[in-house]
Amino acid sequence: MADELLQQCKAVLAKNDRGNWTVPAGDLYPHQWLWDSCFIAIGLRNYDVARAQTELRSLLRGQWSNGMLPDMIFTKHEDFSVDEILWDSYLSPYAPREVATSGITQPPMLAEAVWRVGENLDDAQRQTWFKEMLPPIIKFHQWLYNERDFDAEGLVTLIHPYESGLDNSPPWIDELKARRIPLWVRFGRWFGVDIIVNLIRRDTRHTRDKQRMSATEALSFFVAMRRLRRQAYDSRKVLRKPYLAIQDLVFNCILIRANSRMEEIAKATGQDLPKALVSQMKQSEQALEKLWDATTGQYFCHSFSRHQLIKEPSIATLMPLYAGCISKERAKHLVNLLKDKKQFATNWPIPSTPLDSRFFNPDKYWQGPTWINMNWLIIDGLERYGYKDEAEELRQKTVKLVSENGVHEYYNPLTGDGEGAKDFGWTAALTVDLLKS
Ligand code: GLC
8 A cells, every 4th residue: 555655646746746846736726835845845855855955945936035935936827827917026126036926925844844855865965955045044034033023022923814824724714704804895796706706716616616715705815915915015014004914823833843943954054043033933932822722721823903812723723732842731731632532533633623613614625624734743743742652643544544535635534535636745745754754
């Protein structure tokens, strides 16, 4: 089984290979995405480390001069040019001129990916690799703190759901509902606006409607994007009067872990990180406590505008395991949530939203389905906290899920059925990684 699955995953990555980077899925996701490419490099390193390096280097094509790494670098092709036109990154003086990108970022998985790729290089190559990649990583993390945490609280604020990578997960939809959604959006169907949205949307053309966001949600996200565009994607201007802004739990946990990776990379090359950055990094670890809610025994996202926790449970609550900075007691508590049959212990774990959430829907994108990248991150977190058996069980179940149902974007956590895009990049790559580890 393992060998056949390995070949199947490699074939998906070869199919999605565009030379120097890999698209998440042919027609549905035809561009280069930030965290997708990081996960893809983590898989590729197991059998073609040079190509894994190229994948990550390609991401740097899109780095803005202020340090931001955009979530998308657009593929130049007339079939997909609408995305480039809609975002129009050239409005910002910081955007690169050679490639068109989006104007927002995505979870900072780069330091982890660079580290993992480095593990598969020999000593001399690793030194060169780390020395090459450290400066852009530092620049990116500095941008995150300076532009998205300028009150120096230690938590980075996201200004669009797409930045979280978990687009329609419950905390974001709850935040959306708390905002004043323009009437023409809310009653879009009456005005026929949803027909126009569906023309712009690529996802509903390639996957089943019931598995994706509603037209109102998609339209609201589009409106949120237009507001950012009007401010030329200037975070400070946007955060003065934000529309959708969250201190996102998954993102901040990934950042905390990425900070440790960045420190390790710096140490390996005998370099010091800038002092200001080091103190910002320390603050993040303490600030994670602000996202803990003792009453419910969960971690939550925090609403930037409402100044309160968004108490909608989601898979994010488990992510501090991956961050690695919480106490052993807290970690034990999270492992118990993972084992709870009313919450995360489904037949095919881990559901992106727990079973007892009012949002839970086994087919709907980030509101229930199992995603392989989330499993990979949590397996890593379990290992770090010494839960070897639990990590191994989850690893085996994850591999079995893909092996029995194909290389899909996400899976029904109750039946295991593959959903979303077929031949999905990070599912293939991380399955390779789980098979090799
Ligand atoms: C979807 C996912 C996002 C991913 C992108 C490309 O938008 O929610 O996390 O990066 O697809 O695969």
